[in-house]
Amino acid sequence: MEQALRVLLVEDSEDDALLVARQIRKGGYELITWRVDSASGVRAAIGDQEWDVVVADYSMPGFNGLEALEILKESGLDVPFILISGTIGEETAVQAMKAGASDYLMKDNLMRLVPAIERELREAFMRRSKRRAEAERITLIERLQQALEARDEFLLIASHELRTPLTSLKLHIQLMKRVESQALPPEAKVNRREELLANLERQLERLTLLVEKLLDVSRITAGQLSLEISECDLSDLARKAIAALREDLTKANCRVRLRADSPVVGHWDSLRLEQILVNLLENAVKYAENSAITVTVESRGPNARLIVQDRGPGIAKADQERLFRRFERASSANHVGGLGLGLFIIKKIVDAHGGTIGLESARGQGAKFTIEIPKREALRAAS
Numbered sequence: 001m002e003q004a005l006r007v008l009l010v011e012d013s014e015d016d017a018l019l020v021a022r023q024i025r026k027g028g029y030e031l032i033t034w035r036v037d038s039a040s041g042v043r044a045a046i047g048d049q050e051w052d053v054v055v056a057d058y059s060m061p062g063f064n065g066l067e068a069l070e071i072l073k074e075s076g077l078d079v080p081f082i083l084i085s086g087t088i089g090e091e092t093a094v095q096a097m098k099a100g101a102s103d104y105l106m107k108d109n110l111m112r113l114v115p116a117i118e119r120e121l122r123e124a125f126m127r128r129s130k131r132r133a134e135a136e137r138i139t140l141i142e143r144l145q146q147a148l149e150a151r152d153e154f155l156l157i158a159s160h161e162l163r164t165p166l167t168s169l170k171l172h173i174q175l176m177k178r179v180e181s182q183a184l185p186p187e188a189k190v191n192r193r194e195e196l197l198a199n200l201e202r203q204l205e206r207l208t209l210l211v212e213k214l215l216d217v218s219r220i221t222a223g224q225l226s227l228e229i230s231e232c233d234l235s236d237l238a239r240k241a242i243a244a245l246r247e248d249l250t251k252a253n254c255r256v257r258l259r260a261d262s263p264v265v266g267h268w269d270s271l272r273l274e275q276i277l278v279n280l281l282e283n284a285v286k287y288a289e290n291s292a293i294t295v296t297v298e299s300r301g302p303n304a305r306l307i308v309q310d311r312g313p314g315i316a317k318a319d320q321e322r323l324f325r326r327f328e329r330a331s332s333a334n335h336v337g338g339l340g341l342g343l344f345i346i347k348k349i350v351d352a353h354g355g356t357i358g359l360e361s362a363r364g365q366g367a368k369f370t371i372e373i374p375k376r377e378a379l380r381a382a383s
């Protein structure tokens with residue numbers, strides 16, 4: 001099959017255009033062409049479709065090849081441009097090459113036309129490949145830079161967060177040593193030791209949770225969030241999460257209401273969904289003390305919807321989007337500890353389930369997180 005060649009002909013003479021066309025067909029190409037002979041014609045043709053090559057007559061009444069070349073260069077397109085003339089002088093030829101023409105030929109010697117086109121096509125292809133490789137190289141470097149920055153930030157925050165429980169551990173060990181050297185009745189010593197040990201254990205647990213969270217985030221960031229899908233009831237998960245946080249909620253004087261009357265069943269990763277619930281409730285405990293919290297679980301056609309709403313201080317509009325990114329926190333949260341990872345993890349889990357998360361809030365108006373995830377029953381039925 002013949003290869004198609006898209007040639008834009010800038011030529012006023014029909015006969016000369018036919019000569020060029022014949023030459024190209026003789027070279028074994030199927031020709032797709034337009035003939036134009038004015039500036040507006042050139043603009044329309046290059047705006048309308050892609051061209052492999054432009055072949056232009058040097059002089060036409062009211063227009064010339066160099067002007068056509070200028071229009072092509074202005075458009076930023078990288079299309080080979082071959083100038084043809086009946087009487088091209090050396091000076092004009094030099095001028096044309098300087099202006100960016102790929103080649104020039106004499107009208108009475110078109111033998112060179114097809115080889116010239118073929119050479120220019122090869123070169124244009126090389127230029128394109130080079131440009132693509134360069135663009136890829138730049139993207140790669142940018143991505144590497146971002147990864148390095150994220151790593152540094154991660155290390156900074158992680159070491160800062162880990163230092164707090166570590167300091168406390170050290171303190172408790174010093175206190176333990178002191179108990180040994182203190183002149184206390186044996187029973188008091190035992191009690192004191194037990195009390196300190198219980199504290200130590202709590203600190204260790206906190207440390208373990210922190211390390212686990214950090215590991216989880218680096219795994220998720222590396223794109224390794226794999227779901228373990230099974231059939232589960234979101235209402236039940238909500239009930240469990242509220243129960244697990246009951247003590248903290250009471251301490252923060254948060255009254256929780258669960259509105260989930262019937263089971264809302266779907267195919268999800270139950271541990272990950274519980275993580276969403278726990279993270280949202282933990283945030284309510286931390287940022288919306290003394291407020292009423294409503295957890296709603298509903299079935300909405302093919303989706304399940306989970307809403308966690310509090311009546312706390314809310315989140316300013318300007319902060320809302322960025323808080324779903326790694327390590328992002330609102331300045332109003334400075335008084336409470338946190339890594340700024342909860343909402344990031346939540347978003348990743350929701351994404352992995354093919355769902356969406358929305359936040360409605362304004363400063364002083366409480367925060368309302370709405371999550372919708374497909375139940376995926378249909379998916380299972382199909383497979």
Ligand SMILES: Nc1ncnc2c1ncn2[C@@H]1O[C@H](COP(=O)(O)OP(=O)(O)O)[C@@H](O)[C@H]1O
Pocket residue numbers: 279283284286287288310312313314315323328329330331332333337338339340341342343344366367
């Ligand atoms: N219910 C809420 N009310 C007000 N602000 C919130 C609430 N939930 C989250 N935020 C804000 O979003 C930030 C990010 O939350 P999150 O990703 O869970 O990280 P962390 O709790 O560790 O700071 C918090 O620091 C806080 O500023």
Ligand SMILES: [Mg+2]
Pocket residue numbers: 279282283338340341342343
């Ligand atoms: Mg949080």
